[in-house]
Amino acid sequence: MGWLSRFLTAVSFLAIGVIFSPETFGSSSDGQKIPKLLTFLKLAHLLCFSTAWGAALWVTFIGGIIMFKHLPRHQFGNLQSKMFPAYFSMVGTCCAISVACFGYLHPWKSSSPSEKYQLGFLLSAFAFNLSNLFVFTPMTVEMMKQRHKIEREQNIGEEVGWTKNREVAKVNPQLAAMNKKFGMIHGLSSLANILSFGSLAIHSWYLAGKLRL
Structure with missing residues (x-):
């Protein structure tokens, strides 16, 4: 289909x-x-939030791990360099719509403390995704390309896993230094993604408390 x-x-x-x-x-x-407008805003909020939550869950804990374990490293890296901009764009857009709908449904002056906290969590998820989209992901992709170049000169990168990279890095200071830089930026990107996921997880608990089943 x-x-x-x-x-x-x-x-x-x-x-x-x-x-x-x-x-x-x-x-x-x-x-x-x-009012029908309120119903449509609730629907937009729910659909966008659930899309962001589901995408973050899959990419962070399922899809990425499966691909890393089964794809050659360079192929995995090139695929991720195309996926992540689309992923962060989609989740960021969904978070922005959720923030707008939730903010309209719960005006700041008349909101309860819990509602203000939830708006803050949604804004945090949006901000963390923007930081990944415009800062960390471009830096990570650029460093990945530089490391791929070094690895190709050493005839590694077409294997699955990090074993050969670590072995060569022990005798190649240039690759070792690139690994360190890449690890730092990739770590910040992963941290921002986890914090965004955590913010969405907190909001999911809030929504669950509002459901009547």
């Missing part, structure tokens, strides 16, 4: 859910009147 077919299928199911939802006809499931 192509991406267009998948998109149309998802939109169709969303449309069916909207049509048969009580909120579509101006009332909630408990009979109270709800």
Whole structure:
């Protein structure tokens, strides 16, 4: 199934859910009147938050680890250099929409302390993604390309795992220095990603407390 077919299928199911939802006809499931704008803002917030949360969970703890364990290192690095800008752009956009919707639904002056904290967590997730998109990822990709060049001169990089890199780095000061620089920047990028994920995780707990099942 192509991406267009998948998109149309998802939109169709969303449309069916909207049509048969009580909120579509101006009332909630408990009979109270709800403005349609508020319902659409809640929907936008929920969809964008869940997209950001799901993408962060997959990339951070599942997809990246699987690819690292099964792809040659240079192939893995080149793939990540294309994926990460798209990943951080998507998650950053979703966080921005979630912040806008949550901020509109909970004006600062009339918000409770917990709601203000949640807006802060969403803003933090957005900021951490922006730092990765515009600062850490470009630096990481550039250093990766420089290290790939050094590794190709040593005929390594097409293997899976770090064994050969570490062995060569013991007798190659240039590669050892590049490993250190790359590790530092990549560590900062990973930290920003984990902090963003943690901020989203805290908001998921908040949303779970609001659900009535």
